[in-house]
Amino acid sequence: MQTDSDPIIAIATAPGRGGIGVIRVSGPDLHGWAESLCRQPLQPRHAHFLAFRDVRGETLDEGLVLFFPGPHSYTGEDVLELQGHGGPAVLRRVLEDCLARGADIGLRLAQPGEFTQRAFLNDRMDLAQAEAVADLIEASSAAAAKSAMASLSGAFSAEVDALSQRIVKLRMLVEATLDFPEEEIDFLEKYQASARLHEVQASLERVLQTARQGRVLRExxxxxxxxxxxxxxxxxxxxxxxxxxxxxxxxxxxxxxxxxxxxxxxxxxxxxxxxxxxxxxxxxxxxxxxxxxxxxxxxxxxxxxxxxxxxxxxxxxxxxxxxxxxxxxxxxxxxxxxxxxxxxxxxxxxxxxxxxxxxxxxxxxxxxxxxxxxxxxxxxxxxxxxxxxxxxxxxxxxGWTPGAESPWLARERHIQALEEAGEHLRVAAGYAAQGDQILDLFAEELRLAHESLCRITGQFTSDDLLGEIFSSFCIGK
CATH class of the missing domain: 3.40.50.300 (P-loop containing nucleotide triphosphate hydrolases)
Incomplete structure (x- = not known):
């Protein structure tokens, strides 16, 4: 039975002939196995030039080997990369040899997107950044590639996190008021809750408009x-x-x-x-x-x-x-x-x-x-x-504004999550207009808005959604 802790391997370069071909391995505690495979000590993050030999000592190829100890690697686990020649037959022989010699540690072929999925699961990136990896690979224009790189760098996630934090601060004030009703504080007036909520709504609308531009650029x-x-x-x-x-x-x-x-x-x-x-x-x-x-x-x-x-x-x-x-x-x-x-x-x-x-x-x-x-x-x-x-x-x-430049890409699920958050904030504003008597409903709508935003970065994400997202990635990424 496959698990998220199995060592995995895949050819990371595109199918076909090329000057360089890369085979990537990821898993916990790979250092000893990697040195046995390469027949020499491996210095972390150092390129070693050597021959790739099978169990009989026959040279299959030669090239560079790089070892990245976790958690400071792409996946957050130990990662080994073999960079040899890009011929399909050569790469296949090296891959098959690695699988045979990795049977004792449970090495298996990676599923599409499994390396990036592990990076997400190991907190190396959030879900929006992980999706940007696929978007960067699939970008069909310079503008799309630039925006995908911005998403991968966390520009979109930072906008979403900033909105989330503002909602959380407002929720904290509401929850504190609900916890101490004997204080008889006019919450909405004392903390200017309605005005602060309207500011959050305006900020969310700006993010939503930019996200729609990003969706057009992507799709x-x-x-x-x-x-x-x-x-x-x-x-x-x-x-x-x-x-x-x-x-x-x-x-x-x-x-x-x-x-x-x-x-x-x-x-x-x-x-x-x-x-x-x-x-x-x-x-x-x-x-x-x-x-x-x-x-x-x-x-x-x-x-x-x-x-x-x-x-x-x-x-x-x-x-x-x-x-x-x-x-x-x-x-x-x-x-x-x-x-x-x-x-x-x-x-x-x-x-x-x-x-x-x-x-x-x-x-x-x-x-x-x-x-x-x-x-x-x-x-x-x-x-x-x-x-x-x-x-x-x-x-x-x-829906594209001429002369506009989307600072990051967005997907349909991002738009839906932002729209849902906006609707919850709209309902919350309606409760706020009715006074402090229904602060519990006001707080609940803020909670739901926060959860909608957190789905974008993956803080609240179902396993089914993760499977759908990462299955669309190419093998080896």
């Missing part, structure tokens, strides 16, 4: 481009990506399956999905592609409904709008505005040339029936017209 936005065939979805994807990631032809129905591309706007990752054109299809392959398009639309956080600016009254677009999921932001974008002046007529119109310019302008100014956005974006994916406005609108929907 980004899943954006689906939807519309009829040949309205320019693939061209728009290429224009946003800055490269030809999707095939573009004049033939309607060219895109048969989704194309996903990640781009960054001010460091915020946007996952842009190009989909097959939406229409009634008789071709079996195209029909499957359209079904997948609707499936992607169902998963979207934002839908960009792309339309041809030369056909503002197309009834098929109104049908598409009616089928879009409720509750998902829809950004209406009219493409090909560069072709308005040269268009001979509006397709499907009997007005012809008379509507070529003024008619189009009027149509663009009056959104068609069924529109989800009364302020459409006018663009040309071919020339780049309007793309800056589109980028700004997408960031706005994501």
């Amino acid at each position: 980004g936005l899943y954006v689906v481009l939807a519309g009829q065939p040949n309205v320019g979805k693939s061209s728009l994807l290429n224009a946003l990506a800055g490269e030809d990631v999707a095939i573009v032809t004049p033939i309607a129905g060219t895109t048969r399956d989704r194309v996903v591309q990640q781009i960054h706007l001010e460091g915020v990752p946007l996952h842009i999905v190009d989909t097959a054109g939406l229409r009634e299809a008789t071709d079996a392959v195209e029909r499957i592609g359209i079904e997948r398009s609707w499936a992607e639309i169902g998963r979207a956080q934002v839908i960009v409904h792309l339309q041809d600016a030369r056909q503002p009254d197309d009834p098929l677009d109104a049908d598409i709008v009616r089928r879009l999921p409720v509750g998902v932001p829809v950004l209406r974008v009219w493409n090909k505005v560069d072709l308005l002046a040269s268009s001979p007529s509006v397709p499907g119109s009997s007005e012809g040339e008379a509507r070529r310019t003024e008619g189009h302008d009027a149509a663009l100014a009056t959104p068609p029936i069924g529109s989800c956005d009364e302020n459409p974006v006018l663009i040309s994916a071919r020339t780049g017209t309007g793309l800056d406005e589109l980028r700004t609108r997408l960031l706005g929907i994501a």
Whole structure:
């Protein structure tokens, strides 16, 4: 049966070939085993160059060995690192030899995130910092990496701890008043409890707003481009990506399956999905592609409904709008505005040339029936017209403030905990307004707010949550 005290081992570098490969071992009282493995004394935190030999004395590899005695190590336990060549076969041979020679001490393969989990359990870092380790590894932009490093350094935790301490001080005053009711102190007036509570609420709201920015920077936005065939979805994807990631032809129905591309706007990752054109299809392959398009639309956080600016009254677009999921932001974008002046007529119109310019302008100014956005974006994916406005609108929907810089990253569970704490403080303020007669309820809401904040750093955390968090880490970290 596996326990948290078992010695563990894993390859800590990414799979594949590389110049250097690292094998990491962690566990209590590893010093004697480590020296036996290396066949020489090991000076703490000193690099030793030596050959990695198996039990028969055959050289498997050569490289550096570093030994970090606990508690002054990453995990808080004794840690041994073998740094050799990065070939998969070489690393695997060394790993298998270590496991065979560590059988007598119960050495086993580490689970995903188990090294960082032990760092948390041994008080080397709190839970928010531990999560920042995974965020730093997964960061897809320089801004995200910078903010993840700030979280790992404890910037977010410090903000949360400061809020917690202010609530604790207020709780202490309340509890003392409840313990000595004979003093007949007007608590709320004497200690200005309401004013102090409002200050804490304001501080929490500032932290919450920053955390929301941090969540956007970490998670980004899943954006689906939807519309009829040949309205320019693939061209728009290429224009946003800055490269030809999707095939573009004049033939309607060219895109048969989704194309996903990640781009960054001010460091915020946007996952842009190009989909097959939406229409009634008789071709079996195209029909499957359209079904997948609707499936992607169902998963979207934002839908960009792309339309041809030369056909503002197309009834098929109104049908598409009616089928879009409720509750998902829809950004209406009219493409090909560069072709308005040269268009001979509006397709499907009997007005012809008379509507070529003024008619189009009027149509663009009056959104068609069924529109989800009364302020459409006018663009040309071919020339780049309007793309800056589109980028700004997408960031706005994501909740990102242009020019802002999130000092740390945050996750959805952090946002929920902060919002719960804010709600408890709001209820507490309501009790405070009713006077000292219900101080016990006031104190209880302060306690619940404090517990909500403590869940962020892991002071009150269920084992199930820990398992969920650390299982998402890569093996060896």
